[in-house]
Amino acid sequence: MRLPRNQLAVLEELSADEPTTIEELAAETGEKPETVTGAAFELEEQGLVDVSEETSVEVELTDEGAEYAEEGLPEVRLYETALDQGADEEPAQMGQVVGASGLEGPEVDIALSNYARKGYGDIGGGEITADPDADPGEDEEAVALASLAAGEAVADEDVLDQLERRDLVERHERTVRSVTLTDEGVTALMSGIEAAGETGQLTPEMLATGEWRDAEFAEYNVEADAEEISGGKTHILRQTAERVKDVLVGMGFSEMEGPHADAEFWINDALFMPQDHPARTHWDQFALEKPEEIRDLPDDLVDRVRDAHKHGVGPDGDGYHSPWEEDVARAIDLRGHTTSLSMRYLSGHEVGDLEPPERYFSVEKVYRNDTIDATHLLEFFQIEGWVMAEDLSVRDLMGTFTEFYSQFGITDIQFKPHYNPYTEPSFELFGRHPETGELIEIGNSGIFRPEVLEPLGVECDVMAWGLALERLLMLMYGFEDIRDVHGTLCDLELLRETEVVR
Structure with a gap:
């Protein structure tokens, strides 16, 4: 042979x-x-x-995981500092304990979000307590990080799952x-x-x-598999975004554009969101340190919005009677919704005064401090839209959604009444997942309240909505986890093989 x-x-x-x-x-x-x-x-x-x-x-450990393996998890460091400050005997001031711990920036939020979850103590009212019976030496996540740093295997899949959710480890097949x-x-x-x-x-x-x-x-094997070469292509999300734009332009809408980092005034205040609303804290939004504030706010509009917050609008108006500070309104955040663009356009600040009827939309990225799971990410795409016209009703809004989603083959849309500070009436939209049969939330909508429109100088009705592009994609193609198309866990075969029909 x-x-x-x-x-x-x-x-x-x-x-x-x-x-x-x-x-x-x-x-x-x-x-x-x-x-x-x-x-x-x-x-x-x-x-x-x-x-x-x-x-x-x-x-393998990520850079952050390696850092915590060496210096300790933020929640463990917070607990040890709390013990040093006597929080096992009586509550200690949160600021004092955090300052003494040496934790900075995102580490503070990480420590606070995991502290109570692991039973290290309680947090509330600006104070912190420490459970004297807690044992950081038995913290499964800390032990696993130490083992991985030493080159040892970790068998507990639940612990590895938690570390992976915290981006402290990466798994490679x-x-x-x-x-x-x-x-x-x-x-x-x-x-x-x-x-x-x-x-x-x-x-x-x-x-x-x-x-x-x-x-x-040597003999040439014509049956041998050829090397597979995957060329570049437009991401499925971008393909879907372009399809959405085509549909909305076909329905008579014009596209809005605007900054990703914007003043709290446009993101929240103009929307009649009180400045002490929980969604306006760092728990839900990402604030920028530099620049600290915006300069080009229209003074007359700022005054009208302030008055709406304090006193409401119209003879029966009743504002929030809560503090309203211009410094807060001028602070800059990453936008949590693209409704900030709607406020810029409706006010005339972006393209001049608008006369009804008008229709505008955007398909842009927004940023929220959410817990990452199958349907939530820290950043995602929102389909923003609004119609300005006389005598609009909820029926007009529902009809718009029925027409829009039918363009994507989605006909089972359901509506549920909802509360928003800036729309009344309001309702959420739900679509049925083609694989699981579950109803998943796909958007939020309503008709803007007078407290929003009158300061902007708008004298007719405006119906508006914010829809999730990724969840539209879930209904179209049946995948169950938003991370299949986003980030390091994305399904490459799905991205390579799926084409959006336009």
Whole structure:
């Protein structure tokens, strides 16, 4: 029997009893792993070897995870500081404990969000307590981080899941191929195998010297799988966003544009959101330190919005009777919704005064401090829209949604009454997931209140909505986790194969 040199080299390193990995064969033969893999599959076709595959999962610390493995988890450091401040005996001032802990920036929020969850104590009213019986040494997440930092395996999948959700570890799947001699392979080796002087590649040098005339070429396997090359393409979310834009333009809408980082005035105050509303805290929004405030706010509009907050509008108006500070309104945040664009346009600040009827939309990214799960991310795309016209009703709003979603083949839309500080009446939209049959929330809508419109100088009705682009995608294609199309856990095959029909 004659075999190409690389196949013979692989065969001679194998055992019939113990599998040998491709990496081990590459080291022993001095060949590249891909050359060894090809030779192994060719030998398998001849029945001389068996090739097996096994998928293993490797877990490694992220930079943040490595930092916490060395310095301690933020919640553990907060607990240890709280003990030093006597919080196990009586409540201590939160600011004092946080300051003494050395925690800074995002670490503070991380510590606070995990402190009570792990039973280290209670937080409330600006004070913190520490449970004297808590034992950081038994913190499963801290122990797992230390083990991974020391190169040891962690078997508890629930703990690894939690660390992965906190972006402290990353999991990587790795396919390990192993090769074993068959009985036929053993017999062939015992009978003796000669190395064939075959070449598998025609080179320019062989053509130039004429060496190719006397060369013995290896057979060309026309059934072998060709290398798969994945070229670039437009992301499925961007494809869907462009389709949404086409549909809305076809329905007579014009597109809005505006800043991602904007004044709280446009994001919340103009929407009649009280300045002490919980959604305006750092728990829900991302604030910017630099620049600290915006400069170009229209003074007359600021005065009218302030008056609406304090006293309401109209003869029966009644404001919030809560503090309203211009410094707060001028602070800059990442927008939590694109309704900030609607306020800029409706006020005339962006494109001048508008006369009804008018229709505008945007499909832009927004940012919220949410807990990441199957339907929530820290940033996502919102389909913003509004119609300015006389005598609008909820029926007009529902009809608009029915027409819009029908363009995507979605007809089972349901509505539920809802409360918003800035619309009345208001309702949420739900669509039925094609795979699970569950109703999932896909948007929020309503008709703007007079407290929103009158300060803007709008004298007719305005109906408005904010819809989730990613959840529209879930209804269209049936995937169940928003992370399938976003971030490091995305489904690459889904992104490569799915095309949005336009």
